[in-house]
Amino acid sequence: xxxxxxxxxxxxxxxxxxxxxxxxxxxxxxxxxxxxxxxxxxxxxxxxxxxxxxxxxxxxxxxxxxxxxxxxxxxxxxxxxxxxxxxxxxxxxxxxxxxxxxxxxxxxxxxxxxxxxxxxxxxxxxxxxxxxxxxxxxxxxxxxxxxxxxxxxxxxxxxxxxxxxxxxxxxxxxxxxxxxxxxxxxxxxxxxxxxxxxxxxxxxxxxxxxxxxxxxxxxxxxxxxxxxxxxxxxxxxxxxxxxxxxxxxxxxxxxxxxxxxxxxxxxxxxxxxxxxxxxxxxxxxxxxxxxxxxxxxxxxxxxxxxxxxxxxxxxxxxxxxxxxxxxxxxxxxxxxxxxxxxxxxxxxxxxxxxxxxxxxxxxxxxxxxxxxxxxxxxxxxxxxxxxxxxxxxxxx
DNA sequence: GCATATGATTCCGA
DNA sequence: TCGGAATCATATGC
Numbered sequence: 001x002x003x004x005x006x007x008x009x010x011x012x013x014x015x016x017x018x019x020x021x022x023x024x025x026x027x028x029x030x031x032x033x034x035x036x037x038x039x040x041x042x043x044x045x046x047x048x049x050x051x052x053x054x055x056x057x058x059x060x061x062x063x064x065x066x067x068x069x070x071x072x073x074x075x076x077x078x079x080x081x082x083x084x085x086x087x088x089x090x091x092x093x094x095x096x097x098x099x100x101x102x103x104x105x106x107x108x109x110x111x112x113x114x115x116x117x118x119x120x121x122x123x124x125x126x127x128x129x130x131x132x133x134x135x136x137x138x139x140x141x142x143x144x145x146x147x148x149x150x151x152x153x154x155x156x157x158x159x160x161x162x163x164x165x166x167x168x169x170x171x172x173x174x175x176x177x178x179x180x181x182x183x184x185x186x187x188x189x190x191x192x193x194x195x196x197x198x199x200x201x202x203x204x205x206x207x208x209x210x211x212x213x214x215x216x217x218x219x220x221x222x223x224x225x226x227x228x229x230x231x232x233x234x235x236x237x238x239x240x241x242x243x244x245x246x247x248x249x250x251x252x253x254x255x256x257x258x259x260x261x262x263x264x265x266x267x268x269x270x271x272x273x274x275x276x277x278x279x280x281x282x283x284x285x286x287x288x289x290x291x292x293x294x295x296x297x298x299x300x301x302x303x304x305x306x307x308x309x310x311x312x313x314x315x316x317x318x319x320x321x322x323x324x325x326x327x328x329x330x331x332x333x334x335x336x337x338x339x340x341x342x343x344x345x346x347x348x349x350x351x352x353x354x355x356x357x358x359x360x361x362x363x364x365x366x367x368x369x370x371x372x373x374x375x376x377x378x379x380x381x382x383x384x385x386x387x388x389x390x391x392x393x394x395x396x
Numbered sequence: 397g398c399a400t401a402t403g404a405t406t407c408c409g410a
Numbered sequence: 411t412c413g414g415a416a417t418c419a420t421a422t423g424c
Contacts, residue, residue, distance in 0.1 A: 251402075251403050251404065251419065251420045251421070252403080252420085252421080253401085253402065253403075253420095253421060253422080254402090254403080259402095274412095274413085292404095293403080293404090295412085295413090296403065296404060296405090297402090297403075298413095299412095299413065299414075299415095300402070300403070300404085302413085302414080303413095303414065303415065303416090304401095304402090306414095
């Protein structure tokens with residue numbers, strides 16, 4: 001820094017000459033040197049008035065340098081005097097030039113800042129999670145559907161969905177509120193600083209580029225705060241998501257009604273317990289579970305039934321009886337809902353049972369009663385013929 | 397706490 | 411891609 005010497009007065013200090021050499025930065029004042037004046041005009045330090053002008057400049061600089069040591073009133077008065085000084089415009093332009101040069105070099109060092117990859121990642125994630133960006137009905141819903149479709153987890157609960165959506169929505173709200181606050185604060189602070197600089201530009205050279213640079217610095221600072229906000233938001237979403245997925249990963253038994261519907265279908269199609277895609281969809285709807293859960297259930301059921309037919313015989317009888325009773329009731333009143341209680345259970349695959357297909361050998365169609373053969377699928381150990389060719393194997 | 401039931405997952409073959 | 415089989419992980423009943 002400048003080694004400031006004690007200053008005894010405001011006027012030109014003879015002991016310091018013109019003061020130009022006393023300041024290291026004054027080397028940059030070349031533009032006012034005669035050999036740098038292209039017009040050759042006897043300028044600021046030309047031969048005629050040069051000496052006097054130099055004294056003037058030295059005088060102004062001296063005053064500038066001592067201005068901070070003075071009281072506010074004194075300083076204001078001095079400031080006014082400086083502003084009115086006849087040399088002020090010339091000195092001002094010189095300072096502007098210096099600032100422009102130093103500003104350029106500073107800019108070169110600061111510009112071309114690449115976008116922070118971490119910020120990009122955070123932005124992308126927030127966008128993908130539906131936290132940032134426009135609120136599409138998607139946002140949370142999309143995340144939920146993505147979560148449910150990515151794995152075959154038990155998405156049975158719209159309750160969990162709404163819970164997840166609600167929490168995500170909360171995060172989203174907080175995020176946007178905070179973001180808005182930061183943006184507002186940033187904008188206010190920027191305006192404030194710009195006003196200050198504009199105010200200062202009346203007494204010292206402040207180029208528009210300098211203001212731009214200052215604004216950029218402020219924006220960078222606020223953007224780092226925003227990054228932190230985005231980071232915490234991402235963490236919150238990840239925690240919520242992991243909790244949500246963990247909760248969904250937990251196995252839950254199907255409702256009694258769902259199990260009944262599935263069992264009814266299974267035992268009424270024991271000869272060929274392979275529901276078609278449509279049947280699976282219908283069953284899924286009936287049980288409020290997914291098609292893949294229906295598939296899982298039938299897969300498990302077939303295996304476990306085959307492994308231990310004896311154990312399931314009782315269950316089979318039970319469902320046979322139930323269905324028989326249901327069928328009897330339906331005979332009396334054709335529109336009476338079946339045992340599932342829905343009244344709309346009209347699966348194509350279950351038509352032989354529920355739509356009154358004549359039973360083979362006088363028994364309930366498709367049922368294994370005690371001592372009966374178990375049909376082909378258990379013995380063949382291979383998937384049976386596809387639905388459509390199944391109507392011939394009702395002999396179980 | 398243990399045995400059993402049950403839904404989900406994974407691997408493999410057709 | 412579907413289904414069988416084995417297995418895992420959790421729920422449930424005692």
